[in-house]
Amino acid sequence: MDQLLVHPHHGPGRVTEFFERIRNGRNAISYMSVSMLDSSMTIAVPVANVDVVGLRPVMCPEDLRVLTERLQSPSRPSRGTWIQRFKDGAVKLSTGRLVDAADVARDLTRRSTTSDLSFEEKRQLRSARRPIVTEFALALGITTERADEIVDSILAGQPAPPDSSASDSVSALGSEHAR
Secondary structure, three states, X not given: OOOEEEEOOOEEEEEEEEEEEEEOOOEEEXXXXXXXXXXXXXXXXXXXXXXXXXXXXXXXXXXXXXXXXXXXXXXXXXXXXXHHHXXXXXXXXXXXXXXXXXXXXXXXXXXXXXXXXXXXXXXXXXXXXXXXXXXXXXXXXXXXXXHHHHXXXXXXXXXXXXXXXXXHHHHOOOHXXXX
């Protein structure tokens, strides 16, 4: 217990207990209770369905390297009006996958440097960045403020600002980060 897991839509949570429920009067189903860190919500997940639900451990350094590469990769070609781009981004964010959120954050961040984003695109950019920043904070053991600075630097293609509390962890992301 007390394991930290990440839910694709609710974010990080801590396993607080395991319990069983009788289903249909005869089948005992094992559940885990996960208390979400960013809210007062607690969810019960059947242990047999953890993978189906998408619960996973916090990323390791190698996974962060892959996420960093995704944030720095070339943007997708922009298509159509802002509403079409917004819908495409919403579909990607609905998957709950960090690499999809990284695509949306990367593309909207780059677009914001060349033109103004609509109100909805700005909101979508914040929604795309939130799980990325949280993942960096949890994986590197740093504050979300520091993780936000690191994500800003990655998206800008610059080295992370110096900070002794996480400098070794950030430099472990590899030379791709310093591009």
